[in-house]
Amino acid sequence: MISETTAPTIQECRWCGAGAPADASFCPQCTKILPLPRRRDYFTFLGVPRRLNIDPADLEQRFRDRSRQFHPDYFYNAPLAERRASLERSSYLNDAYRTLKQPIARIAYLLELEGALTPADKAAGAGATKVVPPGLLEEVFALNEELDEVRDLRSGGASKDEWTARLQRARQPIEDKRAEHERRIAEVSRQWDALLGRPAGDAERAGVLQALGELMLERNYITNLLAGIERELSQ
Amino acid sequence: MAYSNKVIDHYENPRNVGSLPKDNPNVGTGLVGAPECGDVMKLQVQVNPETGVIDDAKFKTFGCGSAIASSSLATEWLKGKTVDQALAIKNTDIVTELSLPPVKIHCSVLAEDAIKAAINDYKKKQSVTAKTVAAQEKAQPTV
Numbered sequence: 274m275i276s277e278t279t280a281p282t283i284q285e286c287r288w289c290g291a292g293a294p295a296d297a298s299f300c301p302q303c304t305k306i307l308p309l310p311r312r313r314d315y316f317t318f319l320g321v322p323r324r325l326n327i328d329p330a331d332l333e334q335r336f337r338d339r340s341r342q343f344h345p346d347y348f349y350n351a352p353l354a355e356r357r358a359s360l361e362r363s364s365y366l367n368d369a370y371r372t373l374k375q376p377i378a379r380i381a382y383l384l385e386l387e388g389a390l391t392p393a394d395k396a397a398g399a400g401a402t403k404v405v406p407p408g409l410l411e412e413v414f415a416l417n418e419e420l421d422e423v424r425d426l427r428s429g430g431a432s433k434d435e436w437t438a439r440l441q442r443a444r445q446p447i448e449d450k451r452a453e454h455e456r457r458i459a460e461v462s463r464q465w466d467a468l469l470g471r472p473a474g475d476a477e478r479a480g481v482l483q484a485l486g487e488l489m490l491e492r493n494y495i496t497n498l499l500a501g502i503e504r505e506l507s508q
Numbered sequence: 509m510a511y512s513n514k515v516i517d518h519y520e521n522p523r524n525v526g527s528l529p530k531d532n533p534n535v536g537t538g539l540v541g542a543p544e545c546g547d548v549m550k551l552q553v554q555v556n557p558e559t560g561v562i563d564d565a566k567f568k569t570f571g572c573g574s575a576i577a578s579s580s581l582a583t584e585w586l587k588g589k590t591v592d593q594a595l596a597i598k599n600t601d602i603v604t605e606l607s608l609p610p611v612k613i614h615c616s617v618l619a620e621d622a623i624k625a626a627i628n629d630y631k632k633k634q635s636v637t638a639k640t641v642a643a644q645e646k647a648q649p650t651v
């Protein structure tokens with residue numbers, strides 16, 4: 274079975290028919306700009322491995338180099354097909370950089386790419402309730418009740434100090450949870466990167482992806498809770 | 509997006525908001541969440557052990573209007589149903605009744621999940637109680 278991380282290694286130049294490496298943007302034979310390959314992904318496009326720890330300076334350099342090469346200004350007088358290739362490459366490049374630049378967006382993209390969490394899953398929320406740890410749901414529920422009480426306090430005319438103090442107390446454990454959560458994400462990301470460095474079984478890879486997927490779901494709750502507290506605090 | 513009249517009605521006058529004693533062996537509690545929006549829903553049923561019929565249902569939902577309406581409607585439907593009839597409630601029934609648009613379908617899924625979770629919790633409690641009773645009877649052999 275072909276592993277998902279191995280993208281195709283070769284593409285065919287549509288102008289001269291020569292073979293070109295899959296991540297090449299220009300045909301090594303006729304030097305024309307190549308159309309966006311049908312099977313593509315942001316990592317391959319920027320020429321970086323499918324890792325979660327990416328050197329931001331290196332990524333930015335790659336983005337700049339490519340954006341110069343593909344810039345539509347250089348193709349102003351070129352035939353339509355080449356102009357289109359330059360436009361498509363430029364816009365795909367922007368999407369790729371914007372996504373891979375942010376660690377969280379990068380994880381979400383990797384999960385999508387590896388088929389661990391498809392957009393359809395997300396839309397349907399399929400199976401999602403099952404993987405979120407019940408303990409977290411209870412905390413989320415309790416905190417929402419707390420927010421309700423704070424709103425009651427406020428509408429009952431309690432002093433700002435009183436309800437602010439309660440919100441701050443409620444926030445502390447969530448902040449701790451977020452810090453812990455970020456540590457976990459970093460740890461599992463390192464596990465993923467380590468797997469790429471050696472021959473790993475599909476089961477092992479799937480396990481890491483699953484863990485990452487669960488962490489991403491938990492993250493939504495934590496972010497939401499903190500946003501809820503901020504909203505109340507700013508009242 | 510416009511909410512249907514039925515959603516608005518349930519949202520403004522939610523039925524059966526509140527909670528039932530969690531530790532009562534005849535009460536099943538389901539707590540579920542939708543990670544994509546961070547909403548949470550708690551739904552509880554109280555079953556008459558003699559008849560197996562749900563005689564009370566309560567909910568508390570922190571979420572969008574559709575989630576509140578879905579859980580409110582669910583508690584209304586649950587009362588008077590047997591446990592098995594309750595498990596037959598589908599999210600699509602809720603979608604139809606409340607005329608939920610496609611983007612709000614996951615809110616009804618949440619309600620269906622909550623019903624299932626509550627019933628499962630009830631069943632689990634019942635089997636534990638049955639086991640303890642059986643164990644106690646074994647431990648004290650009749651003379």
Ligand code: FES
Nearest residue numbers: 545547572575615
């Ligand atoms: S938007 Fe989250 S349950 Fe409705």
